[in-house]
Amino acid sequence: MAPTVKSELSTKDQGTLKTISKLFDxxxxxxxxxxxxxxxxxxxxxxxxxxxxxxxxxNMSKKDEAHDIAKKVLRSNLSNSMAWHTLGFLHKSDKxxxxxxxxxxxxxxHAKDNTQILKDLLSVQLYLRDSAGLRxxxxxxxxxxxxxxGNWVGLILAYHLQGNYKQALVVLDKFNEVLxxxxxxxxxxxxxxxxxxxxxxxxxxLDQVMQILKNDEKLILDKMWSKKKQAExxxxxxxxxxxxxxxxxxxxxxxxxxxxxxxxxxxxLGVTLLGNDMESLSVEQVAIVDKLYQxxxxxxxxxxxxxxxxxxxxxxxxxxxxxxxxxxxVFLRKGIPSLFNxxxxxxxxxxKIAIIESLLNTEMESLKKSxxxxxxxxxxxxxxxxxxxxxxxxxxxxxxxxxxxxxKSLDFINQAISHTPTCVDLYIQKAKVYxxxxxxxxxxxxxNYARTLDLADRYLNTKAAKYALRNxxxxxxxxIVSLIKDDRTPLVDQISEFQCMWYEQELGDAYQxxxxxxxxLKNYYLVDRHFNEFLEDQFxxxxxxxxxxxLRSYIEFLRWEDNVFQNKPYTKAMKQLIRVYSKxxxxxxxxNFHLLHSNQLKNAEELENxxxxxxxxxxxxxxxxxxxxxxxxxxxxxxxxxxKLLQDSNLLTTAMKYLKTLLKFNNDxxxxxxxxxxxxxxxxxxxxxxxxxxxxxxxxxxxxxQLSQSNVYHRYLIKLFHQYDSEYSTLxxxxxxxxxxxKTNLLSGKSLVDxxxxxxxxxxxTIAHQFAGTQMSLLLNPxxxxxxxxxxxxxxNAEGTYKDALEVxxxxxxxxxxxxxxxxxxxxxxxxxxxxxxxI
Amino acid sequence: MVQQNIxxxxxxxxxxxxxxxxxxxxxxxxxxxKFYQKLLGNGFITKLAYFNDIxxxxxxxxxxxxxxxxPHSSLYIMTFGVLAPYRNLGIGKKLLEFxxxxxxxxxxxxxSLHVQVGSEAIDFYKKYNFIIESTVNNYYRHIEPxxxxxxxxxxxxx
Numbered sequence: 002m003a004p005t006v007k008s009e010l011s012t013k014d015q016g017t018l019k020t021i022s023k024l025f026d027x028x029x030x031x032x033x034x035x036x037x038x039x040x041x042x043x044x045x046x047x048x049x050x051x052x053x054x055x056x057x058x059x060n061m062s063k064k065d066e067a068h069d070i071a072k073k074v075l076r077s078n079l080s081n082s083m084a085w086h087t088l089g090f091l092h093k094s095d096k097x098x099x100x101x102x103x104x105x106x107x108x109x110x111h112a113k114d115n116t117q118i119l120k121d122l123l124s125v126q127l128y129l130r131d132s133a134g135l136r137x138x139x140x141x142x143x144x145x146x147x148x149x150x151g152n153w154v155g156l157i158l159a160y161h162l163q164g165n166y167k168q169a170l171v172v173l174d175k176f177n178e179v180l181x182x183x184x185x186x187x188x189x190x191x192x193x194x195x196x197x198x199x200x201x202x203x204x205x206x207l208d209q210v211m212q213i214l215k216n217d218e219k220l221i222l223d224k225m226w227s228k229k230k231q232a233e234x235x236x237x238x239x240x241x242x243x244x245x246x247x248x249x250x251x252x253x254x255x256x257x258x259x260x261x262x263x264x265x266x267x268x269x270l271g272v273t274l275l276g277n278d279m280e281s282l283s284v285e286q287v288a289i290v291d292k293l294y295q296x297x298x299x300x301x302x303x304x305x306x307x308x309x310x311x312x313x314x315x316x317x318x319x320x321x322x323x324x325x326x327x328x329x330x331v332f333l334r335k336g337i338p339s340l341f342n343x344x345x346x347x348x349x350x351x352x353k354i355a356i357i358e359s360l361l362n363t364e365m366e367s368l369k370k371s372x373x374x375x376x377x378x379x380x381x382x383x384x385x386x387x388x389x390x391x392x393x394x395x396x397x398x399x400x401x402x403x404x405x406x407x408x409k410s411l412d413f414i415n416q417a418i419s420h421t422p423t424c425v426d427l428y429i430q431k432a433k434v435y436x437x438x439x440x441x442x443x444x445x446x447x448x449n450y451a452r453t454l455d456l457a458d459r460y461l462n463t464k465a466a467k468y469a470l471r472n473x474x475x476x477x478x479x480x481i482v483s484l485i486k487d488d489r490t491p492l493v494d495q496i497s498e499f500q501c502m503w504y505e506q507e508l509g510d511a512y513q514x515x516x517x518x519x520x521x522l523k524n525y526y527l528v529d530r531h532f533n534e535f536l537e538d539q540f541x542x543x544x545x546x547x548x549x550x551x552l553r554s555y556i557e558f559l560r561w562e563d564n565v566f567q568n569k570p571y572t573k574a575m576k577q578l579i580r581v582y583s584k585x586x587x588x589x590x591x592x593n594f595h596l597l598h599s600n601q602l603k604n605a606e607e608l609e610n611x612x613x614x615x616x617x618x619x620x621x622x623x624x625x626x627x628x629x630x631x632x633x634x635x636x637x638x639x640x641x642x643x644x645k646l647l648q649d650s651n652l653l654t655t656a657m658k659y660l661k662t663l664l665k666f667n668n669d670x671x672x673x674x675x676x677x678x679x680x681x682x683x684x685x686x687x688x689x690x691x692x693x694x695x696x697x698x699x700x701x702x703x704x705x706x707q708l709s710q711s712n713v714y715h716r717y718l719i720k721l722f723h724q725y726d727s728e729y730s731t732l733x734x735x736x737x738x739x740x741x742x743x744k745t746n747l748l749s750g751k752s753l754v755d756x757x758x759x760x761x762x763x764x765x766x767t768i769a770h771q772f773a774g775t776q777m778s779l780l781l782n783p784x785x786x787x788x789x790x791x792x793x794x795x796x797x798n799a800e801g802t803y804k805d806a807l808e809v810x811x812x813x814x815x816x817x818x819x820x821x822x823x824x825x826x827x828x829x830x831x832x833x834x835x836x837x838x839x840x841i
Numbered sequence: 842m843v844q845q846n847i848x849x850x851x852x853x854x855x856x857x858x859x860x861x862x863x864x865x866x867x868x869x870x871x872x873x874x875k876f877y878q879k880l881l882g883n884g885f886i887t888k889l890a891y892f893n894d895i896x897x898x899x900x901x902x903x904x905x906x907x908x909x910x911x912p913h914s915s916l917y918i919m920t921f922g923v924l925a926p927y928r929n930l931g932i933g934k935k936l937l938e939f940x941x942x943x944x945x946x947x948x949x950x951x952x953s954l955h956v957q958v959g960s961e962a963i964d965f966y967k968k969y970n971f972i973i974e975s976t977v978n979n980y981y982r983h984i985e986p987x988x989x990x991x992x993x994x995x996x997x998x999x
Binding site: 335387421423424425456 | 854855856858859892894927
């Protein structure tokens, strides 16, 4: 930061200020502080001196003192830009951006031609998406420095973000005029043209985009993008034949791009395909698509994607079988372990599953017998490779795991292991089977064995850590990831430095399962912190982009940032965070809340010792850095176990904050609305519950599920109207009017008890449904608690996964206590012998 | 039929677990961890064979210094094995060829080894011109039969 040199100071004093400024820039805060304090003795009211002192002490972690100084200076110098700028700087560093914006704006007002202030101002404006303010700032900056390319670019961006395409294009054209001829080629210029296309396309003038893409073809270097865009526009302009030609050209370049194939099919059929699903095509449509792909298969015999695509749409069993055979042969011969994953999509269709099973069984048997496929002539001496048989066993194990037959799955993987024990993938598959059956202990052991076979494989190392966490064993996980940590900075919390969110998620989940809610929350909050760091990343990108002119990517990046909280790692962690809060809130109401005995941290004592030692080392490092270095001090987490988070006096409000983010950014998720129903029921906001219930209804129906078969919808329907009825007299007329009407609609006039009994009758064989229905019976008739316990215990006979059974078990141990829960556990243990949670 | 893909690789401290597993599957004798740690040091040579990227065979040798009878260093094969389903595919041959070329390169003039009496490996070595030099009775302690042959092959530069 440059001092605003005052004329009344002597040359020597001005020199001192410059030295201070230099020391500050070089992060030599201790020396800087000494010098500025000496300086202030003779000039106690000097604005620059005080501002530097404020900035220096801020960087020495004395934030409050810094703010006090800055505010004091400002109070007596309200029209001093340096004073405003300084306070703005402090706010920006505190991530208090709206306050920073105000300060920078004032600073700029009192120093109109100070470009540094303008730059600080506009970076905050951009962050806050204040596009009108951003435009003003860039106008001013461009006026002051018209030769700077970045200022032109900034102004164009500002207009674009405002949605003022016309002005954006006007400035863009003017910018084009000021460029030299030698600047009108190369990557940067190509990017500028494509950016122009983007703006024009958003303004709706598709014809003009087409024209530019054709006219400037030689200048445009991103040929693929240009072609894709042209095809896309042709599709919009209802010229599928022309679009098809382009897509065929693109397939020539890369025959394995699924998106291009999808577009090609859409061209051919004149429809938009939903998701990856081609099952819904009609017989006629399949015939058209199949003709296309029979030809493509001849043209591109090596493209695995083109070989596989017919499997997605084919309806005829014979044809499907023969295509599948050819496809499977290639993969088994080459030994590509991903064969199963590439077919996984087909497992939605029971007929296809049956064909896969019978075909692979036949081939596996044939390979076992004679090491040939079943279509080999009996006289042939040409054998397949032994690994082909191995991969057929591997596939069979994956197949049976997928359809829930774990014993068969284990048999096949064990056969594979005795055939080729050195194949690492086999142990990974074995671990998966155990994991899917809830035997996390054995799953970890298998995975860790795979890891020891190839210690150099980072994937195996990290995944083994994940399996350890699933086994509630943070200590082991920590030891494994420690192997791949950076050795130079030992033991300082690198996982969060790496923004390694899957680890934080799994660690949070493990602590949650084991009832350590403080540490669980801490880890979910780390994920939250990383996403906020992603938002901060915008500041770094901004400078870079103006030099490179890659504005298309930049705009896309800004739009991604706008929706950064939509990303799955975020929503997943926040859902878990809210669930912990829900448990904490309920714990206050429920006396007999307790954990299942199997959910205990493994190696707990040793874990605590390790964490304690690490903490001590961190403290030591911090003290050393305090004593010696000048740079940023090491900041220690004051609440490593999250105890302060648990003492939050308003858990509900805290949770609501994150729930609202989910409702905004993850509104199409049933889980989000389940949480919303839970929390709004606590808050007695019946309209909000109703809104979420209707959203659940919509999402269930969109998935093609019958409403009468949705246990989630059923549970919250009953919960809502039951609680609503019991509070009816306290509610206002406007609420009643809306809810009453929907209630009649949704229940078709039936009583809650009748409606619930019907649900139980309609879904007699599945754990999830019987559990939801019986739970609601208890809610509606709490006096029948005794009789209903038998009902609950009978659920163990119904169909479902161990996870479904676990929910019942958890519920019983909370509501009915140990005796009943234990009966259920014994039954569940017989049914799911591998699941650790039902073992003693 | 797809072209077979046999490749040779080296032993590292990271993949030693795989060698251990391979040997425990293919050999009658079990070796302790000390043995495997020794393999990484000087004076020992190990080569791993991969079939379509899966480890299916390995050979470990010790370099013996010159003696009075043998004026040059020689190689002693300590372990040599290929997983059963992958035999007769040229994997053992490739490993043996590696060992012989190494001898030529470093001027080791003899390869020798112990093989259990009755083992099917005897025919394999014979095919590659190893000869039975002598018989050692009660060489093995925990396996039946406990006797073995010493087989050897002289390597001479052409």
